[in-house]
Amino acid sequence: MNDTFTLSWIDYSIMIVYFVFVLGIGWALKRYMKTANAFLEAGRAMPAWVAGLAFISTNLGALEVMGMTGSGAKYGMLTTHFYWVGAIPAMVFLALFMMPFYYGSKARSVPEYLKLRFDEKTRGLNAILFAVMTILASGISMYALAILMERVLGWNFHLSLVLSAAIVLGYTYLGGLSSAIYNEVLQFFIIVIGLLPIVFLSLQDLGGWSGMKEQLAPIVSAKGFAPDTWTTTWKYTGSATANPMGVEWYGIFFGLGFVLSFGYWCTNFLIVQRAMSAKSPTAARNTPLIGAIPKMFIPFLIVVPGIAALVLLNKPGSGFILPEISPGHYNYDYTIIALLKQYLPAGVLGLGITALLASFMSGMAGNVSAFNTVWTYDIYQSYIRPTTGNKESDEKHYLTVGRLATIFGVVVSIAAAYLASLFGNIMDFLQTIFSMINAPLFAVIILGMFWKRTTGHAAFTGLLSGFLVALLHHGVTSPLGATTLVKGGWICHLYTYPVEMAQNFWTAIFAWCTATIVTIVISLVTKQLKSDDDLKGLVYSLTPKFKEENVPWYSRSTTLAIIVLTIATILTILFW
């Protein structure tokens, strides 16, 4: 994989056309950006389908595309657990039960919801953690992009870093959240259409799904698993040693399907922000549901080619190679790139590379636009310069602050990208920390939304204790064969998990359980400082039920939710 791609004029033309459109959208939106509300919240005017596709596109960053294709090769169809059980139920839950409170409370961010529902310290803790983590995540995604451009296209690392940052800064500075959202929709279509040829060609090459299954059997058997392990989802989850993920069905169901996925989809402001930008309460509810429909089919776009890559890798004469980390251990992150190289001639190749670039930018812009909102409203407005009461001058002031935060966010991201280039482990570190923060946050928000007795002190202690327990669990366990302390076991060694993923699941489960128990106990012994009136619109039992009577039955959220769940169930059964 040392030899780089040589792109021809047609590939560069496609890339340039794409950049022109991306910046053009920002430019076209510039004249609407007159208030902080327009810039940071997209004026709450997005149609449901736009917000829904942006919702899913934010999650379809390049780390996801590269990682999940790699997982396809490593774990086969078991990777779909991240989609069908690990995303769809959470998205449906967010839509039906949580969006009415996020949207209806008029909170402008998840931290602000915490402030309205609990108190200032809970908001502060969440806002600061979120701001720091989001910028780090954005920097890491930029680092991954620059490395990719260097290795694949032979571009200069520093140049591609600055250039991609400049483009993202360009369109988010000009058009704010609207620009990020519109571009995410554009990026969604490019990613799907750009990667489609690989799906088609790899399956065609291996004789379709059944041909691929046949050729997989000896390869999988040689790894010591049942021949159809890579093409099934739940069949071999009876014991942790029978499947390559090393997790039993209840670990998947509870760890991934409940704690991790609900923690991510229902509380991560990066995601929720898209639904909050919708134009009406019904549109806000429909956003995650519309996003769920493409989400269910994304495995066919990125996981299936990953499985094909495993066959190609073991097929003499296929010419398919992956870089090796050590002899016999492949770097699966490069699977998607190797596939592009394997099958695509100039022309569609340019489109495929543009699709990857698009996914990086969508991830980065998502982080930056979530960061500037939290920074402006939850940190700057609450602790540095509160509103003065003059609405017009305030809006102008916070618009400027939001714009400056965008620049600041991009600059710090670049710094974080260099930090990532110095410490190779920073990505693992960040993912670990993220799972430690999200699980307790989900526990606290869910209790807050559905139990009016939950108090501010309880929420704050719940968040902290959940995080500490996660840290402790990570400190005393480690995955098999871990060589660095980033993977765990930095306090002492009590337990070894077969694979890293199992450790992550259980870290999240412990964190969630602790946060739930602590929040319940402290709520019972502390006094509720908020009156029922304060909590109206924030807690389930004190809010009038969401009515959809004036909406035709076919566009009601509940109808959509039933459709989504039915398709997910059918897919699960088909690939059981």
Add this chain to the structure above:
Amino acid sequence: MGIDIKFPIGLMFSIFGILLTFYGLFTYNDTAFYSRSLGINVNLWSGLGMTVFGFFMLFLAFRTYKSKKS
């Protein structure tokens, strides 16, 4: 917020589609060039597909534009 995203999507994919269709026609007899894509002229086929998609999006955008105007 001012713009209908269907319009830029339609326009961009129409441009991509037309570019790739012509490139596909231009390289039509170059079998060595398409050996890695199993002898299939992927540029021509995806170009045609994208042109159809792009035009369809543009059609939807114009329809929305007209209904908003009247």
